[in-house]
Amino acid sequence: MPHVQITMLQGRSTEQKRRAAKRITEVLQEELKVSPEKLTITFVEVPRDSYARSGALISDREPPT
Amino acid sequence: MPHVQITMLQGRSTEQKRRAAKRITEVLQEELKVSPEKLTITFVEVPRDSYARSGALISDREPPT
Amino acid sequence: MPHVQITMLQGRSTEQKRRAAKRITEVLQEELKVSPEKLTITFVEVPRDSYARSGALISDREPPT
Amino acid sequence: MPHVQITMLQGRSTEQKRRAAKRITEVLQEELKVSPEKLTITFVEVPRDSYARSGALISDREPPT
Amino acid sequence: MPHVQITMLQGRSTEQKRRAAKRITEVLQEELKVSPEKLTITFVEVPRDSYARSGALISDREPPT
Amino acid sequence: MPHVQITMLQGRSTEQKRRAAKRITEVLQEELKVSPEKLTITFVEVPRDSYARSGALISDREPPT
Secondary structure (H helix, E strand, C coil): CCEEEEEEECCCCHHHHHHHHHHHHHHHHHHHCCCHHHCEEEEEEECHHHEEECCEEHHHHCCCC | CCEEEEEEECCCCHHHHHHHHHHHHHHHHHHHCCCHHHCEEEEEEECHHHEEECCEEHHHHCCCC | CCEEEEEEECCCCHHHHHHHHHHHHHHHHHHHCCCHHHCEEEEEEECHHHEEECCEEHHHHCCCC | CCEEEEEEECCCCHHHHHHHHHHHHHHHHHHHCCCHHHCEEEEEEECHHHEEECCEEHHHHCCCC | CCEEEEEEECCCCHHHHHHHHHHHHHHHHHHHCCCHHHCEEEEEEECHHHEEECCEEHHHHCCCC | CCEEEEEEECCCCHHHHHHHHHHHHHHHHHHHCCCHHHCEEEEEEECHHHEEECCEEHHHHCCCC
16 A cells, blocks of 8 residues: 655666566565555656755765766 | 645646646645645656556556557 | 645544545546546644744644644 | 655554565665665555545555454 | 655756755754754755645746746 | 655654754745745654664664664
């Protein structure tokens, strides 16, 4: 029954999200006894100047990859 | 006083969001005794490869509409 | 396909949540063409000293009802 | 860098959350190339009358387990 | 250890987000005794027709600034 | 117009939340030109076994303070 919101930087590929969603669903099915068809996952993707750590935007902290 | 976050697929029109926001506000005013001016609603819209159900991305599961 | 998170003060009854959930589902089914069985709603309920408006906690602003 | 919010029904044990958190971290490290020490996960646990599907509260739909 | 999600209208500059992130981190460090390196902030920015107050979309209520 | 959700461990006092809410509102008023009466803040407080970093629950990582 969980809803999973994953907030992260933009830039991952569809294939990366496909594999992450598949495997997280397996983990929650096994560990939390969730029916897969009741589990939804959203990726909320934000640009590098909309994410901060230690008080600094990622766009100011790390070179683009 | 509630804040409502609606996470959904991209692609709804402004008119659809206008009507949904108006009616949800009416529902919460009537059922939860919320003052409308204190109620905020956000639509967080994600692409079809950022939403998964049953472990599969929507872009892999359903044809575009 | 939406997931709806309603963040609000504690204190509503089960009956209030029951009616709000039923009616919001109807609104989103009609306005956004969502299949009801794909729509999940969570109420995240916080105490009066965990919600602020205009820079002041609700517990400091308004008498309990 | 992701933050993961898992909204679910109350009632899972600490051991279930421990194992889920460990394995989700491994998945995101492998699939999204996230540094584990930058990944945070929160479980937001709500009672059975604060979660609805298909317009009905879980407390009205399913017997307690 | 907090994660802060700030949901707001699109249109702020990188400099505005930079300064807001820096100062919110200082506030939480001082008031909540949070280690800055454990504090993450995301800005979730939505268009003017995805934010409603008093039952009306911002795009219907206020002229663009 | 922002809504701010601060997800953090349980245990902060009302006075800590009071001061944090007041000062964050001042910051966003000054930096993002937000009207204070349009700004809402919620603290979503979770127990130590519902928050993980580096794949481990806080309750397994750090002694209670």
